[in-house]
Amino acid sequence: MTSIEHAASLLEEAPPAENAGERASWWQVSPMVAVLTLFFGLPMLVVLAVSFFDFDRSDIIPAFIFDNYVELFTREVTLRLYASSIKFALIVWAITLLLGFNIAYFLVFHVRGLLFQIGLFLLCTVPFLTSNIIRMISWIPFLGRNGIFNQALQGSGITSQPLEFLLFSDFAVVVAYVHLFTLFMVVPIFNAMARIDKSLLEAARDAGAGRFRTVFEVVLPLSRTGIALGSIFVITLVMGDSFVVRTMSGGQSASVVSALQNEVAALQYPPAAASAVIMVIIVTLMVAGILRLVDVRKELAR
Amino acid sequence: MTRINRRLLLKGAAAGGAIAATEAITGFPTVWAQNAKDITLVHAGGSYAAIKEIGEQASKDLGFKIVMQAITDDVQLNRSLTQPTTIDINNIDSTKLPYLAGKGVLASIPVTKYKLWGETVPLFTKGSYPNGQMASTQGLAPIEAMFYEAADGKKLAGRPTDFLTMIPTIYNADTLGIRPDLVGGRDKITSWKDLLDPKYKGKTALVDYAPVGVMDVAMALESRGDFKYKDKGNMTKEEIDKTVKIMIDLKKGGHFRSFWSTFDQSVNLMASGEVVVQSMWSPAVTAVRSRNIDCYYVPLKEGYRGWFVGLAPMAHLSGLKLDCAYEYMNWFNSGWQGGFIAKQGYYSAVPSTAKKFLTPEEWDYWYDGKPAAVDIKDPYGTLMEKKGSTRDGGAIWDRMGNIACWNTVMDEDRYLTRRWNEFISS
Numbered sequence: 131m132t133s134i135e136h137a138a139s140l141l142e143e144a145p146p147a148e149n150a151g152e153r154a155s156w157w158q159v160s161p162m163v164a165v166l167t168l169f170f171g172l173p174m175l176v177v178l179a180v181s182f183f184d185f186d187r188s189d190i191i192p193a194f195i196f197d198n199y200v201e202l203f204t205r206e207v208t209l210r211l212y213a214s215s216i217k218f219a220l221i222v223w224a225i226t227l228l229l230g231f232n233i234a235y236f237l238v239f240h241v242r243g244l245l246f247q248i249g250l251f252l253l254c255t256v257p258f259l260t261s262n263i264i265r266m267i268s269w270i271p272f273l274g275r276n277g278i279f280n281q282a283l284q285g286s287g288i289t290s291q292p293l294e295f296l297l298f299s300d301f302a303v304v305v306a307y308v309h310l311f312t313l314f315m316v317v318p319i320f321n322a323m324a325r326i327d328k329s330l331l332e333a334a335r336d337a338g339a340g341r342f343r344t345v346f347e348v349v350l351p352l353s354r355t356g357i358a359l360g361s362i363f364v365i366t367l368v369m370g371d372s373f374v375v376r377t378m379s380g381g382q383s384a385s386v387v388s389a390l391q392n393e394v395a396a397l398q399y400p401p402a403a404a405s406a407v408i409m410v411i412i413v414t415l416m417v418a419g420i421l422r423l424v425d426v427r428k429e430l431a432r
Numbered sequence: 433m434t435r436i437n438r439r440l441l442l443k444g445a446a447a448g449g450a451i452a453a454t455e456a457i458t459g460f461p462t463v464w465a466q467n468a469k470d471i472t473l474v475h476a477g478g479s480y481a482a483i484k485e486i487g488e489q490a491s492k493d494l495g496f497k498i499v500m501q502a503i504t505d506d507v508q509l510n511r512s513l514t515q516p517t518t519i520d521i522n523n524i525d526s527t528k529l530p531y532l533a534g535k536g537v538l539a540s541i542p543v544t545k546y547k548l549w550g551e552t553v554p555l556f557t558k559g560s561y562p563n564g565q566m567a568s569t570q571g572l573a574p575i576e577a578m579f580y581e582a583a584d585g586k587k588l589a590g591r592p593t594d595f596l597t598m599i600p601t602i603y604n605a606d607t608l609g610i611r612p613d614l615v616g617g618r619d620k621i622t623s624w625k626d627l628l629d630p631k632y633k634g635k636t637a638l639v640d641y642a643p644v645g646v647m648d649v650a651m652a653l654e655s656r657g658d659f660k661y662k663d664k665g666n667m668t669k670e671e672i673d674k675t676v677k678i679m680i681d682l683k684k685g686g687h688f689r690s691f692w693s694t695f696d697q698s699v700n701l702m703a704s705g706e707v708v709v710q711s712m713w714s715p716a717v718t719a720v721r722s723r724n725i726d727c728y729y730v731p732l733k734e735g736y737r738g739w740f741v742g743l744a745p746m747a748h749l750s751g752l753k754l755d756c757a758y759e760y761m762n763w764f765n766s767g768w769q770g771g772f773i774a775k776q777g778y779y780s781a782v783p784s785t786a787k788k789f790l791t792p793e794e795w796d797y798w799y800d801g802k803p804a805a806v807d808i809k810d811p812y813g814t815l816m817e818k819k820g821s822t823r824d825g826g827a828i829w830d831r832m833g834n835i836a837c838w839n840t841v842m843d844e845d846r847y848l849t850r851r852w853n854e855f856i857s858s
Contacts, residue, residue, distance in 0.1 A: 186844070188513055188531040207854040214857065266705040276705050294634060298690050298706070379637045380701075381691025382683075386855035392642070392856075393507045397513075397531065 174410070181403035190399050198404035207342070208405075209229030211386045212412070218300075218375070218385070219368040222307040227357065227366050229308070230315025235349065238323040239331075254316055257309075266306045273297040273305070308380045311367055313399060315360035321357030323349065358424035362417050369413050471496040471756045476503050476511070477523025480715070480776075481602060485811070486769050494763055496756050512537050516737045517748045522572070522756060525741045526577045527643065529597055530841040532744075533580070533588055539747045541596040545758045548765050548782045556600040556740070558592065558775070559821035560835045565700055567738075571665025571838030574600070574740060582709075585747075598742030600658055600781035602773050605736035605831040608648075609712030609720070612728050618635075619710070624734050625656035627709055630708045633687050637701050637710035640691035642852035646672070647737060647837060648711045649679055650826070655734045665840040669847055676851040680858045691856065695719075702727055718816055729824035735836030736825075769801060773813045774798045779828055799829030 184193040200207050233254070241247045257265055269428040272278050273296040280292040295301050325351065334344040350357075372388035384407055441496055475482055487500035501519075503511070509531055516537040519778040524532065532538050543549050556561045559575025560566055567573060577595055579589040579638065588597065612618045615632070627636060627648065638645040650664045653675060661671055665672035685773060689707050692698045693851035699719045703705040712729070743764060745757040763769075770780030771789025775798070780786035787795055801823050808817040825831040842848055 187841075188535060190508070203855075205850075207850075210851055211853075211857050270700070274704050274706055297764065376640075376693065377697075380637075380689060380706075381693065381856060382688070384853065389853040392849055392853055396642075396845065397506075397509055398846060398849060426812070 139352075145404055149397075162344060172223055172269075177403045177406050181407050183400045183403075185398060185400045188397055189231070196399045199408075201401060204402050207389070211384060213384060215369055215385045216322050217385075218303060219365045221304055222311060222368050223361060223364050225304070226312045226315040227361065229312050230319050230360055231350075231357070233312075233316050233354070234319040234323050235345070237320055238326075239349075251320060258313065260291055261383060262310050266310060266377060269302065269306055269378065270297060273302055298378070298382055300379065302378040303375055303383060306374050307368055310374065311364050314363035314367065318363070319356035319361035321352050322353040326352045354424045355426050358420050358426050361420055364370065364419075365416055366413055369416070371410070384421070434753070440580060446737070465838055466751055468494075468496045468756055471753055472499060473497070473520040473753070473757060473760055474501060474518065475521040475523060475760075476501040476508060478502065478505065478508075478525065480713075480778075481523050481773075482770070484774060486764075487774075489768050490763055490819045491759060494756075494759060494769070496760075498760060516746055517792060519746050520749060521760065522744045522746055523601070523741065523759045524598060524744055525739060525839070525841050526572050526574070527841050529568075529577050529741075530572070531540060533597060535587045536585075538585060538597070539754075540580045540583050541599065541745065541758075541761075542583065542595060543594045545625075546596065546599055546621070547813050548785070551782050551784050552600060552765075553783065555603075555832065556816050562829060563813045564835070565833075568735070568835050568837060570663050570836065571738075571840035573838050577740075582745045596745040599765065600691055600740055600742045601764060602778040602780065603738065603740035603832065604714055604778050605738050605825070605835060606711075606713065607732055607736050607825070608709055608730055609698075609717045610730050611705065611708045611726065612709040613726050614705060618728050618730070621633065621709060621730050622733055623655050624651040624732050626654045626655075628682065628687070630658060630687075632709050633685070634689055635706070636688055637690045637692055637698070637707040638688060639698070639711045640693040640856070642848050643841060644692070644711065644737070644839060646675060646679075646852065647839075650675055650732060651836060652735070653678060657843060666842050667844065667848075668843055672842075672851055676855050679855050683855065685858055695856060718777065718810075722814070722816065729835075731825040731831070735834040736831060737837055738832065738837065739836035739839040740781075743744065748821045774813045775809070775816075783828070797823060799828050801825070801830060 180190060180340055181198055182194050182196070184191040184197070237247055237251055241250055270277075274280070275292045275294065275297070277297065279296060280289075283289045284292065330348055330352070331344055334348050339347065370387055372385050372391055375383050375385040375390050388403065390402045390405045390409075393399075395406070433483065473496065473500055482500045482502045484500050484531065487498040498521075499827060505525075505528075508524070509523070509528060512522055512524075512532055513527070513535060522532075522538065535812045549557065554562055555567055556574045557577055559569075559573060561567055567575070574681025575592075576590045578600065579591065579593045579848060580595040580597055581589045581593065582586045583595050585595065585597070589595075608621065608624070609616075610621050612620075614635075622625075624633070638648060646667075647664055650661060650667070654664065658672065658678065661667060667675070690701055692701055692710075694698055695713065695716055696714045698710065698712055701710065702712070702716070702720045703723050703725050716787075717729040718729050726792055743761050745754065745761070749757050752764050765782045765785060767778065767782075767785035767787075767789045770782060774780060774786055774790055775794065777798070779799070782801060787799075790798070791806075793805040794808065797804045797808050797817070803816055803822045804819050807815055808821070810816045
């Protein structure tokens, strides 16, 4: 009997064993707790401590000052950076959600046969066999001023001049994000939809619901754990990114993290740490907001 | 706090090692050579300088082992400051000195230990060009960076003393790279101000690195006559504000196509025609040309932006290891390395030794700015320039003798980084 089965059997036992079950689940989470404490909790504490430090050109000086935060909150650029990162997060979230939901819906409800379903699902992951840097950078020659897309547009007479906004622009950043992150939306939604009892759809149809009503009133509510999880993935990935923004905007746009990186490169750790602390708080709040809307834990245990 | 303790501990350990080593070398020279065999020196620097082939040649010539580590600038600073014992020979560019000098991580070099000082170009020994004229001191000039006040290496002297901060190795003169075919000819861009010319709107780029990006714009603004800087290499807050304001307006007006952060990006921007004039490094210009696309490292009338790099032994070296470090640094400028990097377009601090490792045709092309009498190849044998071409900008002192400003770290670098972040996000 594996430990999971063992724990499951413990959990299923009658109330008297509840204490033992509780103890077992504590043991079960302990490795995760240890890993998180060691590799997330402690480093985060260090970052928090350093965010109150003073610094000169090449040293960080232990102190307890609020200057780094004061500077962060009084600068207009902070607001602009967050506005830009949140803007990207929302746009990319909306697009990946639309794509992810439809792809998952197609895979679950339109594709017949489990084998075929899984086969197509695996096909979605094929691009992930190459590094995401390569996948992103390949957009550059495609979208460039003299790139394939512009040449095609001009060649077919649709445009007379190359479209400049295609590359090194917000547009290019969004294209790359959507390309990179859609799968993170597809997988959890696929998973949630696959658990929907098909007879519910039949019942909806029998009760006279049309196709769209079924989607909106049956499938959508029942996929919301998947949507919530996918949203968490996409939003945290976009908020924490610096590389895609930097490369695809040609350095024209910045994100919170790319500004933080500039500070790190100039050895200005305390302001970078302060910026990181605020970033963690904001992203945590965003995730908490999503989890408040959808109680993922409860729904998964359903 | 723990960092300080750990560092003390490491220092203690290094001192212990030093005593053991000193005891070991009281014997005969043969013992010395025997022991040197087991020495390994870690040479860390930028990928353009810490080249594997150079380390292999040095190991062969010297009998002890050189390990080359190519690392990025921020990693280099971090390792130098927080784990100084992981590096033995620090291949730093001059702009790292303001971060590292006086921190107890670099050792000063007594001039007497460096045999080639007398043959070194006067730019480093006296701060002057070979014709005796003093070089610009805007930015961090060689004369300001090369010397410590005393052996303790606490303070930069700014004048010749007996204690070197580093052995100067390679240097070059940077300027703008252009696409002659797309701007209408090589003679269409002659001044830094052309970087800001509305004609090239949407077709210019800067390096995404505040100290250089801002300085390139400052050169342009000064030549356009917007205002005069007291020292472009050490701007006041007001000067930074004035400059960044104009840069933000330009950016909002769509003047810049891109800000590149890697060598390859700068090559691709130029080769693809996204950009026709931009800040660029000299080997990137060559890389564009090797794709059969014309690219020109254009000499500008206001002069070049200069930079230089050197080798500094780390402070933890002692005894035999330190002796080997000196021997290695002397080897470094004794010719082989100078010949190798000349073929990548960089100059050696001791050209007379590099000359021995170049063919007369190569010397004429790289150093004297004469038309290539034969095809010019890079150190790996790949064709770089066809017979008959001349080096952009001409001979060494036509280029290095006309430096307007040196790469630097400004006193207000903290403010500069902040404003640069605002610029990029605007």
